[in-house]
Amino acid sequence: MGRGPFPTSPGGGSAADDLARALRDLYRRLNPPMPRPVPPPPIPVPVPVPGNPPAPAPGTVPGTTPGAQAPPAIPESLTGEGYEAPPFTGTNTQTRLGETVRAENRIRRRTKSCCHPVQFRTVWLRRGNVPVSNRMRFRPTFDESDFLRGSGGQVAIQRGHQYQIDTCGNWEYTCRGGGRIAQPDGERSASCWMREAKYQMPRPTRGFGDNDYTPPHDASRIQRQFQTYGVVANNPDPPARPCWHIGLDVNCSQAGGPIVYYYGLLVANRLAGIVRHLPAIVEAYNEINRANEALRNRDAE
Numbered sequence: 215m216g217r218g219p220f221p222t223s224p225g226g227g228s229a230a231d232d233l234a235r236a237l238r239d240l241y242r243r244l245n246p247p248m249p250r251p252v253p254p255p256p257i258p259v260p261v262p263v264p265g266n267p268p269a270p271a272p273g274t275v276p277g278t279t280p281g282a283q284a285p286p287a288i289p290e291s292l293t294g295e296g297y298e299a300p301p302f303t304g305t306n307t308q309t310r311l312g313e314t315v316r317a318e319n320r321i322r323r324r325t326k327s328c329c330h331p332v333q334f335r336t337v338w339l340r341r342g343n344v345p346v347s348n349r350m351r352f353r354p355t356f357d358e359s360d361f362l363r364g365s366g367g368q369v370a371i372q373r374g375h376q377y378q379i380d381t382c383g384n385w386e387y388t389c390r391g392g393g394r395i396a397q398p399d400g401e402r403s404a405s406c407w408m409r410e411a412k413y414q415m416p417r418p419t420r421g422f423g424d425n426d427y428t429p430p431h432d433a434s435r436i437q438r439q440f441q442t443y444g445v446v447a448n449n450p451d452p453p454a455r456p457c458w459h460i461g462l463d464v465n466c467s468q469a470g471g472p473i474v475y476y477y478g479l480l481v482a483n484r485l486a487g488i489v490r491h492l493p494a495i496v497e498a499y500n501e502i503n504r505a506n507e508a509l510r511n512r513d514a515e
Contacts, residue, residue, distance in 0.1 A: 444483030
């Protein structure tokens, strides 16, 4: 008995052809074509009326490029006698609870970085012979007991050494460039950056005022230090090259004014770098304990 056409075949044909056609129809029903995306409508751009300048966008500064953020206010302690705060551009900053916690100074380069991490760390940077811990008279606990072992200035120095060890390591380095010698507190060899730790006594602290992070007698020394960093980073001695794009990573134990101050020094010396708030671990832990104890005492009342 001869085989007839597939029942669903409109014009006859073999059973294999009819089965293939049925499978294709089933596949199309199970996998419908995706609709083409519709482009969004154009955003209307207001045309300024001649004689009336357009109003600035919210959060921008009039008279500057679009998107420029207003710079944070520089504390009066930085602009008083003994200070020459460098200009603050207000770009690439981050704030938390109204205080600046991070500021980055980016410099446009004509060439890509040719950083050589191994030569940067082992040849250009020369590690010191004495660890920082050997210069410490006592190990600070970052509480009132520190003042029983030394004066306010001595406590600040010992806490600064401990903060430097915790954030940048126990060794300092020496590097040269442009006839200057810089002594960074640490290194970020992966990006050919130096590191610097800046500890600030919390305010108010015994024997220190609001200017504790940059005392007037230290302002000129700090400015000379960052000038040296700028010269060495932009004109490094061999084997380093300018295309290494050497920069500086600055850690500050207090947010706000110190971040603004040291960021201004980066800008003034055309030094690529980041200033970030990195609290002292033990000091932050003690502060949390004091806050918790105050809450417990208030609840007990």
